[in-house]
Amino acid sequence: MSDTPVPIDTVEMPYVRTLGPVISRFFTGLRDGEIWANKTRTGKVQCPPFEYDPYTGESASDDWVQLDGTGTVSSWAWVEEPLRNHLLQEPFAWCLIRLDGADTDLVHAVRVADKGQMATGMRVEARWRDERIGHLRDIECFEPA
Amino acid sequence: MSDDVKVLNSVVSLDYERPPTRAARRYTEAVGEKRLIAHRCPECERLYTPPKGYCPVCVVLTTDEHEIEVSPEGVLVSYTVTNPDKLHQQGGKTSARGDVMLDGTRITLMGELDGVEAADVHTGMRMRAVWVELEDGRLPSSGGWGAVGIKGWEPTGEPDASREEVQELLKKAGES
Amino acid sequence: MPGLLREAATRALADAELEWSDIDAVVFGKAPDLFEGVMRPELFLNDAMGGAGKPMFRMHTAGSVGAHTAIFGAHLIESGQYECVLSIAFEKQSETDTSRILGGGSRGGAGVAFASSIRQYIEKSGAPPHIGPLVAVKDRLNALKNPHAQLKIPGIDIKMVEESEMVVEPLRKLECCPTSDGAGAIIFTSEKRIPKTERPPAWLHGSSTRSEASGHPSRSWVNPLAGQQCAAEAYAQAGITNPLEELDCAEIYVPFSWFEPMWLENLGFAEEGQGWKMVDDDITAFDGAFPVNASGGVLSANAIGAAGLIRCAEAAMQVRGTAGEHQVPDVRRAMGHAFGGASQYFAIWIVGSEKP
């Protein structure tokens, strides 16, 4: 009886997450092929945007700026074997990307032909999906600019 | 504005492996043989079924040597009639669930009441276990608040316990 | 989720006339993470709670968690280590089917487990069947006075409750709590930092938590020892010997109508077997001698993780005199109470309008 196989128990729950005004605006922009950032009251441009200044809890300002989807890699980690939920299902780099005009970094994927092309400070640009739904995956990934 | 993206649909799906403990495996085997086993705490003599492999009152582990067989029959000490539709349960009919206190123990086990109309259910009825069928040597997944390995309870047809006897059982169960 | 929390937090800050920067530490509470599908969501919600750079704690003690969250916030102040603490709790149950999580699968929900102990209570105490509906009507009428209550049923009466469908015998639909989204926030300060507002503070006179193991045959679901002991310790701290005389009202966690008489006994407001008579005699009604759940209680809104904190906050509002339309007159001392698990986790606080 000791060799009874262990059953796999899948805990699966669907969630319909209401977004609130700020994330809603950001995701609506992504669906429309646009990247929007908002400003904290101290003028810091956050992308992705938050309802608040993460450092103080103060509400963010109502100022929004549109970014053009190009940016610079601040950090990266190369994944040779993606997990089933990863953004890309081929070898790629997770990256922190400082979009031009933003003061914070966006976490996303960068696709290059070869790991040797990856470097901190490299310039990248967003590659959009044709069919967009209002999700971070509307940007398929970033690619060298 | 009406076509703004208002929600994010996501599915959290995670796989878990939770190997059964030795006590749970032995309990399952016994259920397959339509037997009910329990562990008796060596310190306070409280009985636990399914066996936990420990006594939470005395903080001691229990093992095979503390295993005993208990009667799968007892007295209905409480019940409720549920309308499954209202609780997102499977099935659609009104059903009764009850707590049965096993003979010679202070253990009450909850389960569906079978073989009796909901309107006829009353405390004091003598009940016996209706066993689940094992699937590949395993208990079908149940979860929830029901007893493990026991699908429910059906009347034995024996005479009822009196209201006084039921109160006495409940009182005995509450003693430390 | 962040917006829901911030709605509560910013209102608490406004009530206290304080800023985010005044907060020294954050205590956060909610019930199971599976409800929202985020493991330890305080980690991401922290920024929305103004927690960055501060100490932050996450409580989880099942349904009693909100009250634990409040009590631990008070402890941080009591220690002298902090001057201003935010205790905040929430639940957002609408994003998935939380009954699937509570029921642990397909075989029933919490109501099924509790209905059984309610039947035991009824059989043991000899309470007449209309007691449950009476509680339901009272709490729902109270809810009409509370702008934050979720369920408002104008004109509700016994007949309406008794004619509502039977969900889990003996509980009818209108005797059960709804599924709710909600958040609550309480701000604590040290004595020297009490905000100079027109609204007086509530003072903590006593608090207690008690838990008991679920899985053994000696325990009672009807009158749990942990609840009795929890109340006894809170009374001892507050110097209370006769709670019914010395408290002016209470906010008790009553998710199903019959829990009111059960808990009245468990908390020492009535002798064992007599709690239902207090209900029957309208003593716990809004204009009774000892109003219970003047806010409408959990029967009118049950954002599980927040509900206990809101009970504590409602008790505080009563002693502060800030409860608005559901203010009970002349409240000097009040109880906030919560329970969780299989009637095994209890947390109570007693607040007063005077410094103890």
Next chain:
Amino acid sequence: MRDVAIVAFAQSPLVRRQTDFDEPQMIMPVVREAYEQSGLDRSQIDFVCSGSADYLAGQPFAFIRGLDAVGAWPPLSESHVEMDGAWALYEAWMMLQIGHADTALVYGFGKASAGNMREVLTVELDPYYLAPTGIDCISTAGLQARALLDNSDYTERDMAEVAARSRRSAMSNDHAQVKKDVTAEEILAEPYWVDPLRPSDCPPITDGAAAVVLVAGDRARDLCERPAWIRGIDNRIETHYFGTRDLSKSPSTEVAGKTVGSGDGIEVAEISSTFSHQELILKDALGLQDSTEINPSGGPLAANPLMAVGLIRIGEAFNQIKNNGKQRVLAHATSGHCLQQNLVCVLEGD
């Protein structure tokens, strides 16, 4: 501040998969050992606090079963944090500070083996911006390691030295899971897992439990030959989204460390450096001198029972005072990805 000391510490075997025991069975012997070490009977414990997380087992209310393991009958004055047991210790310490209790039992437990931790810990991230990308804990640590390599003089060799030393130190720790006489060269020869991390830069998956007994005042000396006095304990959290902070630093650790005097005469530090590069970040944030011995137990790289691993650091630090004659030691616990939240405590002998 009231004097509060640790007088007992026990831990389970720390193993890849505990197949014999479920959670209560895993905790129970540990709790019994802690009671016995302290000389206190269960009835003499005023307050109990635990740390665990539901998502480790994928079941709500994991802590309710944990309560079965400590003898919660008759009822206990009790609480639970959905955090590492180190934070449960903070809550218990607070109960002793305010005089609501004179003794406390603290425990933490987790069976990380039940789920796929790389996927489970993704659920710990922002559900709008991070979790939907599927980014996992090895990848987030990789981003942090790269940020450190880019923004400091540290190299992958420094990381490998940490990883190798941890596994060698673990050889003298009976409870550790990964013990190996390994060199930095051997680790540098490993292929990357998530570049710049190699497998040996990452922690094992571990099942385990730990318990600590706290006592206030002189009574601690009666119960323990050499109690460890909690001279300072603080915890701080940082912003969540990685793009809003400098991952190469740990300002929350720095602030908590300054509050408790981490830079001053620490002989031994037991720190929750879950990944090799995190030891380098933490060492700098805490202001530890080169003379400070770090993780003689092997640390999380040798055994990483989630929700107990931080409490074990405190317990191991206590053992340094009790068994090794050390006078001033430090323990650190962490929570979340990339050192988001950190707890630091300084213990002293008499």
